[in-house]
Amino acid sequence: MLFRPNPSLGVPIYLQLMEQVKHAIETGALQPGDQLPGIRPLAEELVINPNTVAKAYRELEHEGVVELRHGAGAFVAGNARARKVADSLRAGQATVAAAIARLRARGLTDDEIRRLFEAELEGRRNTGGRNG
């Protein structure tokens, strides 16, 4: 089974489903043009609310990851993979910005933060531990 959202996770189920669809595209499990399961069969298989599946598909269409063809169902969009990379970059930028804000709040200078990032990328662990 490609998708397996966890209702107890505290993350909206439609967002989990969207992430899992995107992940399946990233790994190549789903290819451009592939058809996604219908809303009702997927809701039945995962035993989740059909409204939730419908919402995930709508949002994925909005992001250009899938195409909803009237009456035929949902298909992986042709340029889904490129979009996924752009999305990942945007999300990564937000993560980095948040990390930097946190490190600054702890009183580190920009130079020190830059050295931490570089050290981490180089794979060196001479920064006094990761829990600091």
Place this chain on the structure above:
Amino acid sequence: MADPLVIETSDLRKRYGAAEALRGLALAVPKGSIFGFLGRNGAGKTTTIKILLGMAHASGGDARVFGLPAGSPAAGVEIRRRTGFAGEEKDLYDYMTVAEIVRFTAAFYPRWRRDLEQRYRRAFDLPADRKVKALSRGMRTKLALLLALSRGAELLVLDEPTSGLDPAASEEVLQALVSHVGSEEMTVFFSSHQIADVEQIADRIAIVDRGRTVVAGSLDDMRASYRRIQFVFAGDAPEMTFRAPGVVRTHRQGRVWSVLASGGADAIVEEARALHPVSVDVMPVALKDIFLETVAAED
């Protein structure tokens, strides 16, 4: 999302002698939703359902189903005609066989859906010739559900549908509900104290405690907005009252201060920074935690 409301109550009250079962209950169930009505035993769930179906009278406030006043006898007939109901006791005629009770029930409902009856007989694997009294608890529940689902009703009201069922039977019941809502224009309102079932299939919920609604809304919105924030301080956690909205509960224990927020976690974190916590963690919250934190402990 201006979906019309199938069930609406405001300030609903019910007194049994000196005991107050409902103390101003508010509900808004939009059309097409699977609505989970969560609460501890004795919180007022069954009383609410009885009032909605005209089987009990409210002591005050307003209850409407399909826009009709649930307290009026004429409207009650109309409401029950358009609603499928399975109670917690799954009252069924014990002396009939499965086939007999299905035929007997179908005769009462002009809009009986033979196709759905067939579908659920197959899905639930119910033995046609077995007497109702010889059915297991799980089969009894499935039979009650089949009878409620096949009526061609617009609204399905279920009181604790999965109570007492093993996990496999529970899953079958939930699957039938999900599948039914997917294929029919239908609203499901079910009471439960099984949090896992509710968070699996419901898109909207209300948590009721001591006859009052304490939390209500879209479950995915709640997943997105509720957070547990944990502050760790160098010394004992300081006393503080937040000005930021959204704080539901706070716990202080030694150096750790934990806040449950219904939203606005960023503003709360920002406000607490003034106290210089040494670490801040913001975590998602499961429905179980929201339930436990908003429902009063037994007294």
